[in-house]
Every structure is written in C-alpha cells, then in structure tokens.
Amino acid sequence: MSELRQKCIGRQRLVGSFAAIPHAVAVEVLALAGLDFLCIDWEHAQISRDMIETMIRAADVHRVPAMVRVPGHAPEAIAAALDSGAQGVLVPRVSTSAQAAMAVKASRYPPKGERGVGPGRAAGYGYRIPEYLAAANERTVVAVQVETAEGLANIEAIAAVEGVDVIFVGPGDLSVSIDALGPQGADKLADAIGRIISVAIGHSKAAGIFCAKPADVGQWAAIGASFFILASDTMFLGAGAAAGHSAAHAELARDRHG
Template sequence: MDDFRTKCLERALLVGTFSAIPHPVAVEVMAQSQPDFICIDWEHAQIGRERIEDLVRAADVHSVTAMVRVPGHAPEAIAAVLDAGAGGVLVPRVSTAEQARAAVSATRYPPIGSRGVGPGRAAGYGYRIPDYLAKANETLVLAIQVETAEGLANIEDIAAVEGVDLIFIGPGDLSVSIDAMGPAGKDKLDRAITTITSAALHAGRAVGIFRPSPADVGRWRRAGISFFALASDTMFLGAAVLDSLDAARKAGSSS
C-alpha cells in the first residue's frame, strides 16, 4: 500500500495546504517546504482541467503527494485528476451515503468500483496500464467532504460506506448550512465538528479538516482529527505580504 494512504488510514498526523494559484511555480515553492500533501483546488480556484496535470507534476518533482479537490461529483472529473497522476481525490458536498458510494465507484477500478481505464499520465500514457491497475485501488486516497446540514444529519450512514478512506470536514460551508457563522455560532459549529469526527472514527475512517491557521490544530488533533489542510498558497502569500509591509512601516516610522 502506498505510504501516503497508509499514513492516512493509520491516522498519522498529516499537515498540508490547498493550492489555488494556477501555476506550477506556486506548487513547487510550496512543495519545497515539504508539506505532507498539497490539495489542488479545482472546485474554488481559477484552475482549469488542462492545468491539473502540470500542477500534479510540479508536486511530484519534490516528492509531495498531490490530491485534487474536484468541482463536484461527476465521475469524469474524478477520473481526469486520477489519470493525471494525483495521489488522491477530495470530493466536496457529500451529504448522503448514496453520494459517498458513487465517489467510491468513480475512484476505484472494478471489481470495487467502475472507474474506466485510460492511457493517462498515471498509467505511463498507456505504457504501464497493467502496473497501474494492479496498485491503483490500494494506493489512491478517497476523501469525501462533509459540509452541509444534510451531511451532518446523515453522518453515521456516510461514515459506514466501505471504500471511503477519509472524511474531511469543511467548517466554512458547514457553518453556513447549520446557521453557525461567526463568534456566536462557534459552540454550535464545534459540536457539529465533534459529531462528525466521532461518527467517522467509530466507523474506522480517518478524519480531516480545513483550518485557516495552526492555532487550534492541537485541540482537534486530541479530538481524533489527523489530517489538516492548513490555509492555502493565496492565504499564506497575503498574510506574509501584510506582515512584512506592517513590519517595514513600523520600522520606518520609528527611525
């Protein structure tokens, strides 16, 4: 089994980030910091399908696993990123067990699923299809994102679906969906995150979550979450520029 998927399933601490800048240079810069993974955000960023393979390749140069968050549930999108060589897929807005089973089917080859065989980069452009088929089901990570009130209500059924490796919590959309935005909704959101985490762990699934900063990673790690997507390249860029400009202005005004 691939080392990255093994670590996911064994709930080792994994800390990575989202990639939203649609250029391989940005991926390489992040990869040189050696995150445990980079999740290329096809859902929310200005990244087109034709760019995915270049971004995955840029992560591969530095031996960092590239996952891709696809825009929806379409099997064609899931197949496209896996054919490009991604080490895993993050499927957003999974709110029912049926949707979770469909994600498993789209990610795995028969007899487990229904993914089609294609001569993409992952299979050596057709020259290593047998080798890729022999290992793909055992090495690719399937993460499904629970981020709706419906998903919260159905979490036990979703977590019970065989073939799901990791249940990823999207606090932003979840807070909107359950009316728990802002400081006033913090306790309600925390309870929802705890409910999802407990159900997933009880079913034997690893749990992941997005965090905008490392401030409470320790707290959620103690709760059983092991997979952390920390901010994004754009968020890191903006924060670093802001901090540096503020520091320069303070230094200049005090001289």
C-alpha cells in the same frame, strides 16, 4: 499501497495545504516548504484541466503527494484528476451515503468500483496500464467532504461506506448550512464538527478538517482529527505580504523617531 494512503488510513497526523494558484512555481514553493501533501483546489480556484496535470507534475518533482479537490461528484472529474497522477481526490458536498458510495465507485477500478481505464499520465500514457491497474485501488485516497446540515444528519451512514478513507469537514460551508455563523454560533459549530470527527473515528475512518490557522490544528487534533489542510497558497501569500508590509512600516516609524 501508497505511502500517503497508508498514512491516512493509519491516522498518522498529516498537515497539507490547498494549492489554488494555477502555476507550477506556486506548487513547487509549497512543496519545498515541507508540507506532508498538497491538495489542488479544482473546486474553487480558476484552474484548467491541463493545469491540474502540470501542478501534479510539479509536486511529483519534489516527491510531495498531490491530491485534487474536484469540482463536484461527476465521475469524469474524478477520473481526470486521477488519470493526471493525483494520489487521491477530495470530493466536496457529500451529504448522503449514496453520494459517498458514488465517489468510491468513480475512484476505484472494478471490481471495487467503476473507474474507466485510460492511457493517461498516471498509467504511463498507456505504456504501464497493467502495472497501474494492479496497484491503483490500493494507492488512491478517497476523501469525502461533509459540509452540509444534511451531511451532518447522515454522518453515520456516510462514515459506514466501504472504501471511504477520510471524512473531511468543511467548517465554512457547514457553519452556513447549520446557521452557526460568527462568534454566536461557535459552540454549535464546534459540536457539529466534534460529532463528525467522533463518528468518523468510530467507523475506523480518518477524520480531517480545513484549518485557517495553526491553532485550529491543535484544537481538532486533540479530539482525534489527523488529516489537516492548513490554509492555502493564496492565504499564505496574503498573510506574508501583510506581515512584511506592517513590519517594514514599523521600521520606518522607528527610523523617523530615532
């Protein structure tokens, strides 16, 4: 079993970030920041199939585990991410137990799943297929993202699916789906997130959530979440540039009046 999956299912607290900038340098910068893992965002970022592999390779250089949020439920996308060497997948918009089971099947080799055998990077381009097959099922993290009203209604059944390691909350899409946008919907959204986390833990699954800011990590850790994706490389870049710009202008103003 990989260290990442062991930590996930053991509910060790982990803080990672989304990698959305399609370049190895951006991945290396995030990796050097000391994050516990990276999640390459193939769903929302403009990242090509070949760049996925390049980004995973860049994370591997610094021994930081890399997962991939795939674009949807297609087994081909899940296989492509794992064949590239990803240590796990985050499957978005999982709203039923059948969809969760499909994610598990696409991520695991028989007899636990239906993943196809191929000579990709993960298997040493064909030179280490037997060794890879022997360990892959135990090494691969399967995380499913619950972010719809339907998923909230079906959370007990989703969390009961064998082979799912992490139940991950997408608060942005969930807030839209359950009509809990803005400050007026904050309590409704918090209750929904709390239920998902509670049910996940009740089924011995790790509970995870996207956090836009560090304070959110503490809020959800307090009720049992243990797997956190904090912001993204693009968000960190923007926040850092904005803070630097403001600080520089503050220095200019001080100089002008000094």
